[in-house]
Amino acid sequence: MIMGSKHGRMRCEVVVQPSGSGTESRLVLLAALLTILICGAVIMLRNTAATAKEVPGWQIDAFEDLGAEELAVFNGLYTAAPEIEMFHEDEGDWPSVDQLAADFIPPFMQDAAWEINGAMGWSRTIISTHDKHIALYVGHPATPSVSGSFMLVMLHDHVKKEGNANASAHAPYEVWLHQSPVAEVPSAVTDQALINTGWREVVARKGSDETRQTKEEFMQ
Secondary structure, three states, X not given: OEEEOOOOOOEEEOOOOOOOOOXXXXXXXXXXXXXXHHHHHHHHHHHHHHHHOOOOOOEEEHHHHOOHHHHHHHHHHHHHHXXXXXXXXXXXXXXXXXXXXXXXXXXXXXXXXXXXXXXXXXXXXXXXXXXXXXXXXXXXXXXXXXXOEEEEEEEOOHHHOOOOOOHHHOOOEEEEEEOXXXXXXXXXXXXXXXXXXXXXXXXXXXXXOHHHHHHHHHHO
């Protein structure tokens, strides 16, 4: 503020300090720091949770651990499984490999993609008891360098599936992979029996996986 007389003989300058004295600036800076700290903490917690949900050693993550050819076979089996299940519900029997190929259902149909993905030779084994009806579709590659052995396990009465602590949570079908291209067809179809003979379940993991949690309880 400047003051003076009308004749200009007296001049006085007064400096007026801002009323906030920098308080507003410090508050904005503090808010920014708090935001950064909160975001950092959330990121660390999410990373920790993701690490805790790693795939167990007896399972294979389809999108992380399979090669392109193996992933194509897995996708084919996972797509074919509901159709095989519907056929069984309608006909009371499991379709043969020849029927699946005749209906142009991959990976059973022998087209160009079938050959690129290892030219799998498929067989069907049916296991029937008084409380379950299981079909195993096992594929062995003609080119061992491309893939191991695949197996689609179809479980008609999965609620009574032998060898599981909480069988009611099981899906009606599962896909398993063996490192050997000439793996034998298993005689016992329980999780532990398959794991003991070198088979590993292939899973398409999406967020929280209830199947994994159920089987972890069984494995403990």
